[in-house]
Amino acid sequence: RLKNCLREEDTFCRHSGDEFTLMTYCSADGLDASAVATKILEAIRFPFVVDESELFMTASIGIALFPKDSSDDLGLMQKAENAMHQSKKNGRDCYCYFSREFSQQAEETLHLTTLLHKALERQELQLYYQPQVDLENRRIVAAEALLRWHNDELGWVSPEQMIPIAEESGLILPIGQWVLEQTAKQIRSHYEIKREWLPIAVNISVKQFIKDDFVTCVMAIIERHDIPAACLELELTESLMLSDVDLAINKMGELHALGVSLALDDFGTGYTSLAYLKRFPVDKVKLDRAFVTDIHHSKSDAALAKSLVAFTREMEFELIAEGIEEEIQGEYLKAMGFRYGQGYLYSRPLPEEEFAKLFSTDVLTA
Numbered sequence: 174r175l176k177n178c179l180r181e182e183d184t185f186c187r188h189s190g191d192e193f194t195l196m197t198y199c200s201a202d203g204l205d206a207s208a209v210a211t212k213i214l215e216a217i218r219f220p221f222v223v224d225e226s227e228l229f230m231t232a233s234i235g236i237a238l239f240p241k242d243s244s245d246d247l248g249l250m251q252k253a254e255n256a257m258h259q260s261k262k263n264g265r266d267c268y269c270y271f272s273r274e275f276s277q278q279a280e281e282t283l284h285l286t287t288l289l290h291k292a293l294e295r296q297e298l299q300l301y302y303q304p305q306v307d308l309e310n311r312r313i314v315a316a317e318a319l320l321r322w323h324n325d326e327l328g329w330v331s332p333e334q335m336i337p338i339a340e341e342s343g344l345i346l347p348i349g350q351w352v353l354e355q356t357a358k359q360i361r362s363h364y365e366i367k368r369e370w371l372p373i374a375v376n377i378s379v380k381q382f383i384k385d386d387f388v389t390c391v392m393a394i395i396e397r398h399d400i401p402a403a404c405l406e407l408e409l410t411e412s413l414m415l416s417d418v419d420l421a422i423n424k425m426g427e428l429h430a431l432g433v434s435l436a437l438d439d440f441g442t443g444y445t446s447l448a449y450l451k452r453f454p455v456d457k458v459k460l461d462r463a464f465v466t467d468i469h470h471s472k473s474d475a476a477l478a479k480s481l482v483a484f485t486r487e488m489e490f491e492l493i494a495e496g497i498e499e500e501i502q503g504e505y506l507k508a509m510g511f512r513y514g515q516g517y518l519y520s521r522p523l524p525e526e527e528f529a530k531l532f533s534t535d536v537l538t539a
């Protein structure tokens with residue numbers, strides 16, 4: 174079948190599984206290679222009959238052109254393989270041409286991954302803490318730990334850039350463990366200074382949560398630092414609840430049994446409806462910043478916030494709004510029945526010492 178698709182000048186290889194590469198000459202518009210790749214995809218898609226069974230397969234094809242992409246054989250093979258990875262990323266059963274942009278992106282990701290590997294041992298990671306306040310009197314009632322990475326070569330790398338890389342590379346496991354450990358240490362240290370327990374929330378990635386030993390790890394940390402379990406709050410996202418519902422509910426139950434408190438982060442941005450939320454044993458819901466920004470203008474955002482207030486009251490969940498930047502947003506939310514808030518209006522996330530200083534004064538002034 175493949176031979177029928179190929180021309181004299183084409184070199185076509187199978188690497189493994191559904192991974193194929195096509196190396197050929199540059200035509201004026203590059204279209205010839207597309208035509209060949211399309212023919213191959215169709216030929217492979219047609220079922221194969223083996224021992225009276227029909228077998229189905231698809232191909233992810235990467236195309237590199239001579240001499241445009243490379244003028245030597247090894248270079249051309251590398252470029253075609255690189256393009257094949259792009260096809261897989263695009264959902265398989267398709268072809269892609271080599272693209273310098275994608276290749277550069279992949280190289281950058283690889284470089285970041287290498288540096289992130291060393292970040293823990295080089296002590297480049299830090300936790301910042303952002304207060305959560307009572308909207309009535311601006312007293313600090315809790316905080317959220319947020320990861321910060323400073324690297325000499327890269328400067329500050331935002332969590333948005335770092336977390337996906339940490340997740341893809343598996344580094345989120347040691348990093349997540351470090352975040353939990355540091356937070357527990359911080360909870361204890363606040364208590365030593367002020368003789369008052371301040372709950373701190375930690376963001377938990379799905380990869381961490383689904384590990385078999387997650388609950389045991391959390392329990393060990395609480396015991397090691399001798400802190401009340403209720404002071405450690407775990408922020409979970411909806412994606413976690415959508416992946417394996419039964420597993421999520423069971424694990425949340427086990428965490429609850431430890432006494433740990435559970436918050437649903439970024440509420441409103443995913444697919445979770447209020448009815449769906451009823452099934453999950455959470456203690457707190459965090460309304461996402463996307464609904465807070467325009468709360469005083471947008472009827473639909475206000476409607477969602479209002480129904481959330483009614484629902485959380487009925488369910489006895491706590492409710493907090495994220496990303497409050499302006500006085501008017503805080504006032505609006507308070508009038509709607511929100512008790513707690515978090516955002517730049519009250520304080521940005523702060524390094525450990527600055528946060529401890531702020532906590533000792535207790536109340537945030539405007």
Ligand code: C2E
Pocket residue numbers: 303318319320331332333336349352376377378408438439462495496497498515516517518522
């Ligand atoms: P998140 O958990 O929803 O955290 C809130 C984000 O909003 C933080 O961004 C915070 O700095 C920012 N923020 C707070 N108040 C305001 C405000 O008034 N206005 C605006 N514009 N932004 C505000 P950050 O620190 O960049 O973190 C981004 C996300 O990265 C977090 O969203 C969380 O999903 C993730 N993340 C951060 N630290 C960790 C971590 O230790 N582990 C994991 N798995 N994820 C983390």
Ligand code: MG
Pocket residue numbers: 317376408438
């Ligand atoms: Mg969070």
Ligand code: MG
Pocket residue numbers: 438439459461495
């Ligand atoms: Mg959030």
